[in-house]
């Protein structure tokens with residue numbers, strides 16, 4: 001991406017005329033911008049009249065643009081404007097304020113690239129902005145259109161009072177350019193001063209006036225100018241107002257030669273480049289207070305140089321050891337060796353589940369270790385070791401060794417900030433990072449910033465991972481002992497479990513994200529244990545991390561998932577992570593196998609596994625409460641959700657960082673707006689409570705907790721628990737929600753004063769009982785899944801990116817559905833005859849399907865199977881109708897287990 005590298009050097013300047021003036025130099029360092037500047041010197045001098053507020057600070061716009069990140073931006077909102085106007089500054093008329101607000105509304109319409117086509121320009125901040133309300137209306141949807149004659153104001157009236165001069169044609173303009181070209185070499189400060197000192201009686205003919213209007217119109221809409229203005233702390237929301245004033249000033253005072261030169265440039269990039277430095281001079285003199293305020297707001301949302309937030313860690317000479325490799329290569333094992341050897345050490349886990357695993361494992365090996373997660377604190381006497389979730393790690397404690405597991409999660413859009421904080425802030429002599437290579441280069445860069453020593457240790461997989469090209473041929477009856485079927489929705493997981501248990505002798509364990517860690521561990525143990533009949537695992541992507549599982553083969557039920565908005569392909573890194581679970585060291589399988597259920601997904605699986613790890617360019621950051629509090633001081637009247645928005649709009653980030661998504665936080669923040677009496681800090685803390693924002697019952701309980709808390713009442717958990725395990729999916733969902741509510745209560749009790757959440761023990765006991773009930777329920781589960789949003793209309797799910805190729809089965813299904821809707825008898829579908837017996841139940845060809853000697857995939861053997869609706873509304877083939885459990889399923893346990901051992 002070509003970039004306009006305008007480097008601003010703000011230097012102290014002692015001017016002979018103004019003793020305290022600061023001077024702004026603009027250095028146009030990009031050849032592209034030089035080329036576009038006819039007659040514009042590359043280092044024109046600016047001055048400001050005694051505007052020392054810019055002080056020693058230097059803003060290097062080239063830095064912002066070179067990272068392709070927005071430097072800082074404001075999309076105007078009423079609140080920030082109010083804060084500017086409330087203090088009675090330069091712009092004070094109500095009329096203007098209204099105008100300002102309207103412009104702000106208009107600015108929220110994104111208009112990226114309509115004004116400037118130079119590739120180097122940042123176009124993401126294009127604005128609808130013109131000079132008055134009418135103009136805004138007139139120009140919305142008509143950017144670049146002719147400026148209407150009726151848009152005159154007082155300045156304009158003066159300027160066009162005498163229309164005696166002849167308008168210039170093209171030849172005249174060219175002549176003017178030759179004649180007035182020298183203006184371009186004048187210092188902007190001189191141009192500005194001359195204009196300022198001119199009497200306000202400029203005279204222009206109407207056509208010239210209109211052309212100047214167009215030039216200023218383009219300037220006001222210029223994303224480039226708006227972005228550059230940020231360097232002098234003219235915010236994007238104030239920029240249109242500033243240009244409006246500037247235009248009035250210019251048209252009122254303009255000298256012939258300056259006007260002629262500008263007219264000769266016409267509405268062009270050159271005109272913008274010519275006007276901009278004069279505009280800077282104007283702003284420095286006219287809007288010092290607005291600029292000061294904007295600067296102060298921007299500075300309070302400054303997330304640049306995050307390594308400087310941890311001065312104690314910076315004075316340490318830390319050694320970072322990056323254990324870099326694919327899954328199942330011994331990274332964590334090696335890091336944990338150092339953890340256990342150390343006198344004082346901390347292990348940071350991506351999941352509660354994994355923290356619990358390490359806690360158990362390390363204690364079992366005789367190293368006293370405590371556990372610290374958001375929900376529970378288990379302090380082991382005399383322990384100097386702690387296993388915690390990464391969000392809970394202390395950056396105050398001193399450690400000899402720290403381990404940060406799954407370091408690639410620094411790039412996670414929502415939680416990445418926790419890993420970044422741990423890496424930057426941990427006070428440990430030795431820090432072990434375990435992860436794939438995707439963040440290696442950015443860790444190198446961070447270590448340069450922090451001054452830490454980096455040692456890289458590369459790993460290879462212990463056992464090979466082999467793709468089985470045969471796939472399951474769309475038939476779940478081809479599942480074998482030791483398989484893990486991965487599906488990406490809860491509904492699909494239960495559908496698959498039900499189908500496998502109905503159609504085969506296998507019994508399934510289940511693991512998905514909404515289950516408590518205890519239940520997931522119980523299911524994992526059940527699956528790993530050779531002495532029971534549960535030999536198949538059906539799991540979501542939650543299986544990709546944290547559990548030691550004896551999986552022989554990972555089978556992807558599908559490779560697309562709903563991301564809350566639309567159905568998207570599962571990212572390659574995630575596919576690798578999940579597939580890599582097969583053939584773990586220590587398991588009895590000599591190699592790991594992976595494949596898909598359907599042949600049509602196989603290519604995508606292979607493509608994902610072949611792909612090298614994508615290098616991550618940015619890692620996550622999120623402001624601490626103190627930063628939010630500081631920022632709130634600049635915008636005293638806004639609500640917490642508005643504050644979060646404003647922070648996101650105004651924050652500045654270095655090129656290696658992004659601001660973590662706040663959709664979940666925002667949703668909770670919006671809900672808590674109904675609760676008066678919460679302090680800013682309370683709101684901030686409540687927003688981080690672990691709650692499934694798509695579960696209305698869990699959200700209701702969070703609201704209830706916050707309401708009691710705000711009324712200074714002891715917060716009561718006020719929830720009963722069922723006596724027995726779930727008998728259907730609705731009861732199972734209810735148990736999941738109830739566990740989540742307990743978990744939320746426990747989290748809150750650890751984050752607020754103990755006396756405000758006094759029923760912690762009760763919540764713990766309830767959580768344990770519910771986890772047990774869930775475990776029992778899952779082993780028995782044989783029902784059709786329900787939706788948590790039952791009764792609610794599901795949003796239409798859009799497909800994006802990777803499209804699974806339409807299988808013959810799907811085509812068959814479609815034509816079958818459309819024929820039936822047209823009243824055509826189904827048995828007349830020709831496709832059925834060519835592809836199988838057409839009874840849709842999958843019977844009649846079982847041997848061929850299950851015969852390992854048959855070719856991996858044969859169209860002729862592909863039967864039209866029973867179809868059923870999946871969670872996403874798509875149709876999927878089912879191997880056979882639901883019915884009685886087959887005889888094989890009723891066989892005795894030893895038979896099952898011998899099969900498992902022989903596998």
Ligand SMILES: Nc1ncnc2c1ncn2[C@@H]1O[C@H](COP(=O)(O)OP(=O)(O)OP(=O)(O)O)[C@@H](O)[C@H]1O
Nearest residue numbers: 326327328329330331332333334434548584585586
């Ligand atoms: N040197 C070793 N001796 C014995 N067992 C080992 C050794 N190295 C690793 N293992 C075992 O191999 C398995 C995989 O190791 P580990 O969890 O460290 O891999 P990893 O690369 O961190 O994988 P992932 O990224 O999937 O967590 C674990 O069960 C671990 O205990």
